[in-house]
Amino acid sequence: MPRSRSATRMALPIWVVLVTLFAFLGPESALAADRGAWAPNVPYTVGDIVSHEGKGYDCRQSHTSLVGWEPPNVPALWLERTSAPDTQAPTAPTQLTAPSKTHASVTLSWSASTDNVGVTGYEVFVNAGASPSATTTGATTATVSNLAANTTYTFTVKARDAAGNRSVASAAFSTTTSAPPPVDTEPPTAPSALRSTSVGNSSVSLAWNASTDNVGVTGYEVFVNAGASPSTTTTGATSATVSNLAANTTYAFTVKARDAAGNRSVSSGAVSVTTTSAPPPGTKVLVGYWHNFDNGSTNIRLRNVSAKFDVIQVAFAEPVGGAGSGTLAFTPYNSTVADFKADIAFLQGQGRKVLISIGGANGTLHLDDATARQNFVTSMQSLITTYGFNGLDLDLEGSSLSLNGGDTDFRNPTTPRIVNLIQATRQLLDQNGAGFLLTMAPETAYVQGGMAAYGGPWGAYLPVIHALRDRLTYLHVQHYNTGTVTALDGRAYAQGTSDFHVAMAEMLLRGFPVGGNTSAMFPALRPEQVIIGLPSSPQAAGGGYTSPANVHKALDYLMKGQSFGGAYVLREPAGYPGFKGLMTWSINWDQFTQFEFSNSHRAYLDTYR
Template sequence: MPTSSASARTGLPVLVVLVALLSFLFPVTAYTADRGAWAPNVPYTVGDLVTYLGKGYDCRQSHTSLVGWEPPNVPALWLERTSAPDTQAPTAPAQLTSTAKNHESVTLSWSASSDDVGVTGYEVFVNGGATASATTAGATTVTVSGLAANTTYTFTVKARDAAGNRSAASAAHSTTTSPPPPVDTEAPSAPTGPRSTSVGSTSVSLAWNASTDNVGVTGYEVFVNGGATASATTTGATSATVSGLAANTTYAFTVKARDAAGNRSAPSVAVSVTTTNAPPTRSKVLVGYWHNFDNGSTNIRLRDVSAKFDVIQVAFAEPVGGAGSGTMGFTPYNSSVGDFKADIALLRSQGRRVLISIGGANGTIHLDDATARQNFVASMQSLITTYGFDGLDLDLEGSSLSLNGGDTDFRNPTTPRIVNLIQATRQLLDQNGSGFLLTMAPETAYVQGGMAAYGGPWGAYLPVIHALRDRLTYLHVQHYNTGTVTALDGRAYAQGTPDFHVAMAEMLLRGFPVGGNASATFPALRPDQVVIGLPSSPQAAGGGYTTPANVHKALDYLLKGQSFGGAYVLRQPAGYPGFKGLMTWSINWDQFTQFEFSNSHRAYLDTYP
């Protein structure tokens, strides 16, 4: 249809107008089909009868209804009936019978009534009193609950129409509810084989063998030194983690099973466990990515991560249903959900923090609209709640973040996928409280690369960092797979060198002009928010690996102002004592190389009070 026609601009085709006029002048006396209450997105045919707000309407031309096309709004489609008020009651329902029952409910069914306009519902009466309604003409069944056991009830049903006319009552149907079920007084058997599966400084994970019961076990209760402390609420949950314990202390644990009637078993035999010593207090952090897949490095269970890591990033939650769906998923690799949750609880009991990281090199995420944003928030909150994660890490790469044309101010972004990411992250932070951590792991092009150019991927993380800096825990830019990058002194530095690490870190510690515009300076982050991201081994990245000795040269300069004689000169000669630490990709590759990264750098960082 040509878009320049008058009918296209007004929204009603010329043909519709002509048909409406002819229908008005020459009403069609066709077979009338009672379609009940009008509804949108329903195909209607000429002659169909509907009701809307207590009035009847005849369909004047076939169409599929839409919201906004309610019968009073479109006289071209619907003709209001102007006949006398409906005073005819429906016929009485027939063949009332009970199709199922138990000790507290009865399910009834009946044959549909007929009406000159249309039946809109039914009312069910118990011993003469109304108790339940079926609200549509097609609902000819209902379950009446809240009845007494082993008691006879008499039911009748009446039909009603839109005008409020009610039929005569159906023939009565009487039935007797079932006797009450026998009282369960038999307790489950005592759980056997209680044992500790992991021990931390403030928690102990326990497991036991399932109990049996004449009806069914509904849960277990764990007792610490004789007092109840935690419950496993499903029949299959034969494990629990008890938290809030004191370090280096011996506890006795017993377990009881319970059934639906509240019967409790005798306690299991006791198992004694001594918690470990409290972890050391550290001023500098070591952050590591544990990856949920095997890429040739090594497969390591989460609970077995080296104790030298303070923050463990679980990589990755990825989109399901396409990059633009916003819905995120995560399935533990080589682990059950229960075991993975127990591993997280164990690490947390040791004073460590476990975050869920989103994205990665293959997990492209596009939050281009409100629906994707809402899906993202809902699915991520479900993962956070299910597993007990301590925070969220944004590791977005590729096209996940890219500035649209005309989006030139990092302080006021307009690109939808950036705006929606900021809003979604803020909502998750608010939902999970002030203790919920936020970290980010962008590539240098997305951050420091924004000094030379701002657009597309260049500087695309800057609006996200800036908008969330009040809740940002750590920013650990990836100092690898990046080539050379221009620093504050205008010189380009190559990855894998002490100069590169110092220069890239100071850009965040001092701030820098965005897109070469001195009036648009990206403000400095706090030193305790800045962490350097490094490969843990040459195999972990395509480029950028730095030997521990060269990393320590860079850190001596950054933290203490102790120069190694490199080309880059700190703008703040005394250095930044508050600089927070190191991040690595990955924990798995670190184990592959016999913990070279974590051992050497943990020992170095621990020299700082």
């Protein structure tokens, strides 16, 4: 969250926060290293030089790159260099060969070219064609598809640089595609152990055991009430969420497996599930962060928070004794403990919930061992008991959550600070009973960013969300201070747009492949668990503010299926009526701008039925 303690110092966006551990680099950091063309998913260090779109850039902050976060987009990471125009072509690729092939494709590899600035990619030509049949953005491998079986093809490769210079062609390489495979007529086995994993008023989440096939299962189809067409499909995942169901209604579900040849299995055994009752009208919620410091917005006594907010997040409980101590403390700003407790009780008497939020941009927390974990539980329980908070909000940023090397399965995390956070949070939930709320406010890199890459900060919140989803009340990802993020349709969307809000929300409502691996699908959350996080005003964040009109366009599409004609197309055409509402940073900035956020969005949410 952009929770600065002065009027002029805004919280740093994710790309800066993530690199604070590298603030004191050794003397070797002064040695510039030419890394060639910028590419995603590459670790870069301060002093590295890359090329991108004909320009050179110096790395200013150590980080691992990601699609959408190219040098021109993030000046906090890259400083543009000034240089003379590049007219020198790369050297020709060498050692072109084909490590594998099928009846319809050939996979090629070659040795890298060199360039005075940097090679940005390669072009593969088939049979001396005028146009490339395949291109890469730096990789020295490529697969050429849609070839004829048992046919000889000749391939060449050219290298290109950011200025558009192309090398001469590599030496030609010829190979013959394989004979066509025999026709596959054998269907997969039926899926087994079909079961429901969660139920809402408009959706049911299902899981099943995998089928087997003589060649390979490519996906599954979920049928509702023995319908002729599947209600939803997967591309290999053994879980799915069926949405747009009626409340308080019993449905029968079955699943079939399919293979690449189009063979379908017989149906799984059926499972019947009854959706929950519909929520009463007017139950969409508005969540706001009240910050316990004056950053130039305004200071509000807690009891005077606008009545438009249903859930108030008190920001923040922060570590004392260092990030690794695990001990958190909270001291009311400009108030006594007695007055603050009275204010919380006053708001609770109005039927509102008051939670304590942990962390923020300045509150880095590392639960790296059992001692820190127990200190966390003890100190947080003390705060909860003292003030009577209704719940706990995890707003951990920067290096508080980061995946260690080799931690590759969000379902079974091994990074100590993640495992300890899950265990400590579960203990607090158990100690405080079923009515104790749990919310989370991660940045996009930590959640949706985990689809493009899983490691380090990318996707680091996913194991926490997944392990605690049974007790998770609301997840409100911060749709601000972010680079572009790739959505389910494979396109990258920019913050501050209606498309961005719809696309990012549906990733949580639909589920997505973690690290692009369809065998590691992050299961969908229930619609009533999902909330969009927004800045309340342009001053509240470095980027991502969206006008109320464009937010309402997004919500009309997301909840009602009423398209505004944007680029992103919902996977669920009817929308998600159970979607829960909006969160904002912050209540203080909302009051500063004469309640534009709370007035406009409360009125909109109250009309939704």
